[in-house]
Amino acid sequence: MTGVTSPAALAQRRHLLARVGRAIFKKPGLGTAVIYGGLIFFFLLAAIGPSIGPWLQDVGCGCGWGPEELDPTHSLEPMNARHLLGTDASGHDIFSRLLASPRVNLVIAFVAAFLSVAIGVPLGLIAGYSVGRGRAASLLSELIMRAQDVLQSFPIFVFAMVLVAVAGQSTQNVIIAMTIVNLPAFARLARAEILTTREQPYADAARILGHSNVWIIFRHLGPNSVASTLATMPVVMGFVVLFTASLSFVGAGVPVTTPELGGMISRGAGNMVTGEWWPSVFPGIALGVLVLTFAFAAQDIATRMRTVKRGESGAIGAVAETRAASA
Amino acid sequence: MALLRSPFIRRRLFFFVPQLLLVTFIAFGLLQLLPGDPAQARAGPLSPPAKVEELRQERGYNDPFVTQYIRYVGNLVQGDFGDSWFTGQPVSKDLKERLPATIELITISLVVALGIMIPLGVRVAAPKQRGPMAVVDKYLVRVVRFYGLLAGSLADFWLALILIFIFYATLGVSPEPTGAFAFGVRPPPVTYFPFLDSVIDLNLTALKSYVGHLVLPVAALVFVYGGPILKMVVASMAEIRSSQYVENAQAMGLKSGTVRFIQLRNSLPPILTIIGVIYGFLLGGAVLVERIFGLNGFGNYGVNAVLVTDWDAAQSFMLVAAVWVMITYLVVDIAHAAVDPRVRL
Numbered sequence: 001m002t003g004v005t006s007p008a009a010l011a012q013r014r015h016l017l018a019r020v021g022r023a024i025f026k027k028p029g030l031g032t033a034v035i036y037g038g039l040i041f042f043f044l045l046a047a048i049g050p051s052i053g054p055w056l057q058d059v060g061c062g063c064g065w066g067p068e069e070l071d072p073t074h075s076l077e078p079m080n081a082r083h084l085l086g087t088d089a090s091g092h093d094i095f096s097r098l099l100a101s102p103r104v105n106l107v108i109a110f111v112a113a114f115l116s117v118a119i120g121v122p123l124g125l126i127a128g129y130s131v132g133r134g135r136a137a138s139l140l141s142e143l144i145m146r147a148q149d150v151l152q153s154f155p156i157f158v159f160a161m162v163l164v165a166v167a168g169q170s171t172q173n174v175i176i177a178m179t180i181v182n183l184p185a186f187a188r189l190a191r192a193e194i195l196t197t198r199e200q201p202y203a204d205a206a207r208i209l210g211h212s213n214v215w216i217i218f219r220h221l222g223p224n225s226v227a228s229t230l231a232t233m234p235v236v237m238g239f240v241v242l243f244t245a246s247l248s249f250v251g252a253g254v255p256v257t258t259p260e261l262g263g264m265i266s267r268g269a270g271n272m273v274t275g276e277w278w279p280s281v282f283p284g285i286a287l288g289v290l291v292l293t294f295a296f297a298a299q300d301i302a303t304r305m306r307t308v309k310r311g312e313s314g315a316i317g318a319v320a321e322t323r324a325a326s327a
Numbered sequence: 328m329a330l331l332r333s334p335f336i337r338r339r340l341f342f343f344v345p346q347l348l349l350v351t352f353i354a355f356g357l358l359q360l361l362p363g364d365p366a367q368a369r370a371g372p373l374s375p376p377a378k379v380e381e382l383r384q385e386r387g388y389n390d391p392f393v394t395q396y397i398r399y400v401g402n403l404v405q406g407d408f409g410d411s412w413f414t415g416q417p418v419s420k421d422l423k424e425r426l427p428a429t430i431e432l433i434t435i436s437l438v439v440a441l442g443i444m445i446p447l448g449v450r451v452a453a454p455k456q457r458g459p460m461a462v463v464d465k466y467l468v469r470v471v472r473f474y475g476l477l478a479g480s481l482a483d484f485w486l487a488l489i490l491i492f493i494f495y496a497t498l499g500v501s502p503e504p505t506g507a508f509a510f511g512v513r514p515p516p517v518t519y520f521p522f523l524d525s526v527i528d529l530n531l532t533a534l535k536s537y538v539g540h541l542v543l544p545v546a547a548l549v550f551v552y553g554g555p556i557l558k559m560v561v562a563s564m565a566e567i568r569s570s571q572y573v574e575n576a577q578a579m580g581l582k583s584g585t586v587r588f589i590q591l592r593n594s595l596p597p598i599l600t601i602i603g604v605i606y607g608f609l610l611g612g613a614v615l616v617e618r619i620f621g622l623n624g625f626g627n628y629g630v631n632a633v634l635v636t637d638w639d640a641a642q643s644f645m646l647v648a649a650v651w652v653m654i655t656y657l658v659v660d661i662a663h664a665a666v667d668p669r670v671r672l
Contacts, residue, residue: 142342155644158645246482250614265482288482
C-alpha cells in the first residue's frame with residue numbers, strides 16, 4: 001500500500017498499537033498467557049504485596065511477618081517453617097519483604113517511563129520535523145539532538161546518584177532522575193520515526209491545506225509516528241527497575257528502610273562471601289524474573305507489530321486490515 | 328584524510344567543543360547544588376569557624392557562580408582538576424592511579440565479549456538447514472534468543488555476587504574478591520595499568536594473580552554486556568542476508584566464506600554503534616562490579632566521591648566519563664563513515 005491516503009488507511013495506521021493489543025487477545029497461546037499472566041501477577045503484587053505478610057499474621061500463620069518487622073533472635077536463618085525463605089542479618093523475614101518490594105520498583109518504572117515519553121517524544125517529533133525546514137528550524141533540530149548527546153554522554157549511574165544526592169533520597173527524586181536518564185532514548189526513536197512519516201503524501205496534504213506546523217506535528221504525524229516508540233516502553237521499564245535496584249545497592253536510591261529489591265540484595269551481599277546465600281539470591285531472582293517478563297512482553301509486542309504492519313502477509317494482519325477497511 | 332572533509336564528520340567535529348563546554352557546565356552546575364558546605368567539608372567538622380571562613384575566601388567559594396565556573400574551566404585547561412579532600416591528593420593524581428585499572432578491565436571484557444559474540448552471532452544468523460549440525464544450530468538459535476533477553480534482565484551486581492558465592496565461597500577455586508592482586512604481590516606501579524605493570528616488572532606471580540582475580544569480574548561483565556552485542560550481530564546479519572546483493576553474490580557462485588565476509592562488512596555499522604555505546608557506558612558503568620570485587624578503579628572512585636560529598640572528585644569523575652563517551656561516539660561515527668560511504672554526506 002504505497003502512498004494510500006484513504007481515510008481507512010489512515011485509521012488503520014493510527015491504531016497500530018490498538019490492533020496489536022487486539023492481536024494479543026485473538027491469538028494468545030501458552031507463551032503469551034505466561035508473559036501477560038506474569039505481568040498481571042506483578043501488578044497484583046504491587047497492589048496487595050505489602051499486606052500479605054501482615055494478613056498471614058492475622059489469620060494466625062506462624063510464617064506471617066510484616067515487611068519491616070524484625071525477629072532479631074532468628075537472624076540469618078535459612079528457610080524454615082517460621083521464616084519461609086529465611087531471614088537476613090538484621091532479622092527481616094525475606095518472604096514477606098520480597099512480597100512487599102516490587103511495589104516501589106514498579107511505581108518508579110511506570111511513572112518514570114511515562115514521564116520520559118511525555119517529554120522525550122514531543123522533543124523528538126519537533127527535532128525530526130524541523131530537519132531541513134530552513135536554517136533556523138534545522139539549527140533547532142540540531143541543538144535538541146546535540147543536547148541529548150550531552151545528556152547521554154554522562155555516566156548515567158553516577159549522574160543519577162548525584163541527582164538523587166542533590167535532591168535528597170526519596171522515591172520521587174529517583175523517579176525524576178530516571179526520567180532524565182531515559183528521555184534521550186525516546187526523543188531519538190520519535191525523531192527517527194517522524195523522519196519517515198513526514199515524507200508521506202498526507203503530510204504534504206496537511207501542509208497544502210495550510211495547517212500550522214504544530215498541528216501537523218501533533219495531530220497528523222505524531223500519532224502515526226509513536227507506535228514503535230511506545231512499543232519499546234516495556235524495555236525501558238525493565239531497565240528502570242534494574243537501575244533503581246542498582247542505585248539502592250550502593251545506598252543512593254530510595255530511602256534504605258523502604259523494602260526494595262536492590263536494597264535487599266545489598267543487605268545480603270556481605271553474607272554471600274561467607275556462604276549465607278538466601279538474603280541476596282531470592283530478591284535477585286525476583287528482580288531477574290520481573291525484568292525478564294518485561295523483556296518478553298516487549299519482544300512479543302514487537303513481533304506482533306511486524307505481523308500487523310506487514311498487513312496481508314499474516315493472518316492477524318489480514319483480519320485487522322479487513323476490519324479497518326470496512327470500518 | 329578525505330574522511331575528515333566529509334560534511335557529516337565536519338558537522339560532528341564542529342559540535343564537539345560546544346558539547347564539551349556543556350558537559351563541564353552541567354558537571355559543575357549540578358555539583359554546586361549538592362547539600363553541605365564545601366569549605367566545612369574540606370576543613371573537617373571540628374575546625375573553628377574562622378578557619379572555615381579563611382578556607383572559603385582562599386578557595387573562592389563565595390564568588391559568584393560564573394566567576395567560579397570560569398575559574399574551573401581555566402583550571403581544567405591547565406590540567407588542574409582540583410583536590411580531593413577525601414584522599415588528600417590532587418584529583419588528577421587520583422585519576423592517574425585509578426583510571427588505568429578500569430580501562431584495562433573494560434577493554435579486556437570487551438575483547439572477550441567480541442571474541443565470543445561475533446562468531447556466535449554470525450553462526451546463529453545463518454543456521455545450517457541440513458547436515459549433522461542442523462539440529463545443533465536449531466537449538467543454538469533458541470538458546471541465543473533466550474540469552475539475549477536474559478542478559479538484559481540480570482543485574483550485573485547480582486550476577487557478580489552469585490559468581491563469588493559459587494566460585495569463591497562454595498567451590499573455593501577463585502581468589503578472594505578483594506582487589507586485582509593477592510596480598511603483597513602488586514608490582515611497583517609505573518603505568519598504573521595492572522597488566523602492563525606486571526609485564527614491565529617481569530613478574531609472573533603478579534601476572535598470574537591478576538588474571539585469576541580478573542576472571543570473575545570479566546565473566547560478569549561479558550555475560551551482561553555481551554548480550555546486546557550478540558543480539559545486534561544476529562539482527563544485523565540476518566537483515567543483510569535477505570538483501571538482493573547477497574542473493575546475487577550467492578547466485579554468482581562465490582564461496583560461502585566470501586559471501587559471509589561481504590555480509591559482515593555491510594552489517595558492521597549498527598554493530599559498531601552498539602560496541603561504542605557499551606564501551607562508553609562501561610567506564611562509568613562497571614561501577615558496581617568494580618566495587619563488589621574490590622577493584623579500586625575509576626567507577627568506585629566516583630561512587631565514593633558522591634557518597635562522601637567530595638565535590639572536586641565527583642565533578643572530575645563525571646567530566647572524564649562523559650568525555651570518554653563523547654570520544655568513543657566520535658570514533659564510532661568516524662568508523663561508521665569509513666565503512667559506509669553513504670553516511671559521509
